[in-house]
Amino acid sequence: MAGTLEWISATALEYRITLMLALAVTVMVYFMTRKRYKLPPGPRGLPLLGNILAIQNKSLFRMLIQLEKKYGPVITLNLGPIRCVFLNNVEVVQEAFVGKSVDFAGRPHTFSGLAFTEGGKDIALTDYGPTWQLHRKLALRALKYYMKGEGFQDTIVEVIEAVTVEMGTETGSFDVYSYINLAIFNIISKICFNEKFSSDNEEFLSICKGFDVFSTEAGNGFLEDVIPPLRLYPTAKFRKFMKIQNGFFDFIYKRINAHRETFRADTQRDFTDAMLIAQKEAEEEEDPELLAQFTNTHLGQTISDVFGAGLDTSRQTLYWTLLYLAAYPEVQAKLHAEVDRVLGERRVPMLSERHKLPYTEAVLYESMRKGAVAPLGLPHSTTCDTTVAGYEIPKGTIVLANIFAIHHDPRHWKEPEVFNPERFLDDSGRFAPTSESWMPFSVGKRACMAEALAKPELHVVLASFMRCFEIRLPDGVTPDLEPEGGSINFVPKPYQVVVKNRFA
Numbered sequence: 301m302a303g304t305l306e307w308i309s310a311t312a313l314e315y316r317i318t319l320m321l322a323l324a325v326t327v328m329v330y331f332m333t334r335k336r337y338k339l340p341p342g343p344r345g346l347p348l349l350g351n352i353l354a355i356q357n358k359s360l361f362r363m364l365i366q367l368e369k370k371y372g373p374v375i376t377l378n379l380g381p382i383r384c385v386f387l388n389n390v391e392v393v394q395e396a397f398v399g400k401s402v403d404f405a406g407r408p409h410t411f412s413g414l415a416f417t418e419g420g421k422d423i424a425l426t427d428y429g430p431t432w433q434l435h436r437k438l439a440l441r442a443l444k445y446y447m448k449g450e451g452f453q454d455t456i457v458e459v460i461e462a463v464t465v466e467m468g469t470e471t472g473s474f475d476v477y478s479y480i481n482l483a484i485f486n487i488i489s490k491i492c493f494n495e496k497f498s499s500d501n502e503e504f505l506s507i508c509k510g511f512d513v514f515s516t517e518a519g520n521g522f523l524e525d526v527i528p529p530l531r532l533y534p535t536a537k538f539r540k541f542m543k544i545q546n547g548f549f550d551f552i553y554k555r556i557n558a559h560r561e562t563f564r565a566d567t568q569r570d571f572t573d574a575m576l577i578a579q580k581e582a583e584e585e586e587d588p589e590l591l592a593q594f595t596n597t598h599l600g601q602t603i604s605d606v607f608g609a610g611l612d613t614s615r616q617t618l619y620w621t622l623l624y625l626a627a628y629p630e631v632q633a634k635l636h637a638e639v640d641r642v643l644g645e646r647r648v649p650m651l652s653e654r655h656k657l658p659y660t661e662a663v664l665y666e667s668m669r670k671g672a673v674a675p676l677g678l679p680h681s682t683t684c685d686t687t688v689a690g691y692e693i694p695k696g697t698i699v700l701a702n703i704f705a706i707h708h709d710p711r712h713w714k715e716p717e718v719f720n721p722e723r724f725l726d727d728s729g730r731f732a733p734t735s736e737s738w739m740p741f742s743v744g745k746r747a748c749m750a751e752a753l754a755k756p757e758l759h760v761v762l763a764s765f766m767r768c769f770e771i772r773l774p775d776g777v778t779p780d781l782e783p784e785g786g787s788i789n790f791v792p793k794p795y796q797v798v799v800k801n802r803f804a
């Protein structure tokens with residue numbers, strides 16, 4: 301018996317030594333044969349954790365401006381095992397996202413991204429490839445079709461008139477956010493589902509609340525993405541976000557199902573119908589490859605993306621804009637003068653009158669410069685080994701544009717901290733932006749799909765709100781222009797205003 305035990309422990313010892321030798325050889329071979337890259341510089345991180353503690357810093361986008369002084373405009377930070385490269389000025393973003401657009405057009409495969417998009421079947425978080433191309437193209441075509449007709453103008457007039465009348469009954473100080481939510485939610489809901497909601501509708505309130513949690517609590521992302529064992533036992537934060545996401549999908553799929561029941565191929569009521577028509581066309585082609593890219597999940601995900609991206613970014617942009625206007629009464633006075641002159645007794649301008657309201661446009665641009673709601677955009681991923689600013693970037697590296705830094709770059713903006721819409725006007729007061737260093741919608745292949753929809757929409761909503769209301773902060777309150785959120789979002793802290801109804 302003793303002999304057997306000795307034999308077993310001797311064998312176990314040999315086994316362990318062999319295993320360790322094999323491991324050592326593998327590691328040696330890996331280090332000797334792996335390609336060496338001239339990577340962008342960055343602060344040395346901790347073993348295993350890399351710079352992960354640095355991203356706990358609330359304003360990563362601000363911290364990167366400090367790091368740029370030492371390392372230059374292209375900086376590497378390692379988040380645990382994940383390498384991220386940050387592009388901190390317009391020149392390097394243009395070189396990468398525009399000049400080498402396909403190289404930088406991927407999206408990282410993150411655990412959270414896959415979970416939130418039912419396995420990567422949406423537009424915004426899906427990797428570069430034919431499925432992404434197909435859905436982005438179809439969605440763009442449907443949005444353009446909608447914007448070309450009378451529907452877009454009618455939707456905006458109908459929604460804004462109702463919201464401004466309701467808001468006009470407010471007395472005392474209140475948070476204007478609920479009215480902004482109602483306006484933007486109803487515009488995107490009319491576009492997607494031809495449906496409008498009242499201010500006390502439970503679905504409307506619950507979706508907005510869910511998006512508020514995303515805006516303010518997403519912080520710097522999910523630990524599950526960088527610490528794989530957590531995927532088996534997800535954090536409370538991740539579970540909370542999944543629950544919100546599932547509630548949002550229920551809202552979307554309920555409407556898609558209702559559309560299927562009343563669908564008629566010869567009438568396109570809204571964006572959902574456009575997607576159903578495209579799906580039917582794919583079915584008629586009987587091409588299994590095409591059909592595999594057109595499942596009901598892909599369809600639901602595309603509509604969720606348009607609804608979600610259309611709602612959150614636009615409402616937060618408008619919330620910033622009204623805060624800036626309350627904080628800078630002299631800017632508001634000029635805006636009032638312009639809308640009064642152009643609109644007269646009307647409450648809502650025509651989309652075609654945008655060029656007659658250049659100061660309004662300049663206010664919007666300046667609000668999007670100072671209050672860019674996605675300060676680091678969305679993460680890109682390199683689709684091949686590539687370069688930027690002379691550095692080598694391996695395939696699969698996560699790359700982010702620091703839009704906040706680009707919008708505050710003193711080489712491109714005089715006094716970048718100052719809120720000054722005039723910087724977007726020429727000497728005769730015409731709208732004439734001159735700097736390339738303005739990119740709230742990002743640039744290149746993955747740039748926002750709906751810049752051409754968001755800008756006129758926000759312009760009309762802002763002009764109408766200002767035609768109807770004078771907004772100021774309650775007596776004795778100093779404006780707080782610092783954001784809340786983390787590095788993913790840049791949103792105003794809740795604030796109260798006192799409003800004078802200019803039609804009363």
Ligand code: HEM
Binds near residue numbers: 423605606611680748
């Ligand atoms: C003020 C309004 C908006 C801002 C500031 C904004 C900003 C952005 C940014 C920064 C990105 C990421 C770009 C990148 O990865 O480089 C993005 C992507 C996207 N946006 Fe917007 N957006 C706005 C409105 C909208 C609206 C109204 C819609 C839909 C109707 C929309 C749909 C999308 C989609 C689908 C993507 C993903 C594009 C892709 O990955 O190919 N956005 N947006």
